[in-house]
Amino acid sequence: MQKFINSIAAGSGSPVAGASVQVNVYPGGTPATIYSDNGVTVTANPLTTDSNGAFSFYAADGHYQLVISGANIQTQTINDILLVDHLPSDLPTTLPASAGVIWNNGGTLSIS
Template sequence: MEKRYDSVIDLKGNAVEGATVRVQSYPAGALSTIYSDSLGVTAIANPLTTDANGYFEYYAAEGHYSWVITTNAATKTINDIVHGPSEGGDESFFVATGTGDAMIIASFPTGFALTDGDEIRVRAVGENTVTAPTITLPVIGALTIYKNGGDPLNEQQGGQAGTGDIHGAGHEITLRYRASPERMELIGVI
């Protein structure tokens, strides 16, 4: 079993309460059995519903999944979410330094490398105040962070905290590496 969690954010950077997140097999699209515990004892309702902070979490068996996220305004599908080991993917967690607009990952574990489609989870240093924040990665260098699909991020609005797509210090985000054009994509933002 592997735990997955994220937050659903709208185009203005606001958390979306009450969004549904359908976890399904990829590429078949069948509704998946998900659990509230790491042992896979207690099955939970699928689709999930986000809380007041747009947050959701679940455990699922090793495999490939997709999320179908539905809000009042849109439906977004995020494909090929890998639980457990895979041949092409490697997901790791890092704590960034720098600023919300220019995050830095100082080092990767020995032997760690990113290939196209790999994901990393990052604890952000602060909120993004620009539409094209960057993250500097070992060996790779500085990459611009976009939304999944390549759209620019929403920046902090009018100095109001929490309105950027990267909400602030401690916000844990998932970034997917894209080799061409080379960039990072923020996953889970619609």
Template sequence: MTMARYDQTVQDTAGNVIAGATVEVRSEIPGQPLAALYTDRDGTISAGNPLTTDSNGEFGFYCPGGFYKIVVTSGVLTKTRRYVGIGLAQGTDTGPVGGVQRKVTAAGDVTITNDDADVIVIAKTVGAATAVLLPDPSTATKPFRIVDGKYDAATNNITVTSAGTAKKIMGGAAYIIDSNGASITLTPLADGTGWV
């Protein structure tokens, strides 16, 4: 995976740069764990977290695209920035119009990963019921839209479930797409307990 780059200069209210400030970066997912940061674009050399600003008040790192919470601390000064979008494919509140699509034509079950396309179109070359597994909502950062692209879901249902322990979809164990050409957009709950 190629990492996204983030650079910033820390300044006080008068515009003076702050050298030696502590910078903590956390992922904007339930539990807000410390983010894995790197010094190289390939993500092979860890940068450590927290970071420290240099003599010019600057800091920078590479990380996977997404939303992050960045907290800068120096003496009595604390600056917190929430939902900082980093990278070209950063998280979104709603999928972009015409978002990235993945068309599934192969037989078998479909597993959606956290960094998967925004729209998953089920258009198998042979008619068959399909099981779709969403990622664990406690680690997911964006909604996914599942679409019956073969227009045969009334006969060949698409059953959507979620990874994780006792994770719910729309309050139940599964959501079934059973109308031809139907679709559903499922968004992870902020507390990580399911999808709505």
């Protein structure tokens, strides 16, 4: 699972609030399952950018496509965004019982 964070800005650099961001599986274009946290809570797809033009989601490792649309903007498609969790798969994902053990704390390396 990996978090993707980005924002949408107009050519002038001002943020684009309220834009729609559809996250699709690439190739294929079918809507992807996305999450608001590290793989627990499914969130709406498409997303809507906030007042700063920002958006974020979590998704399983893989290739994705973003389709960005909205009022007064030209629809844009960004293909083949690769999300990869760079943490070793054998790291524990829960707090280890003993001190000094490295673990995967929601995508961040932590030491117990």
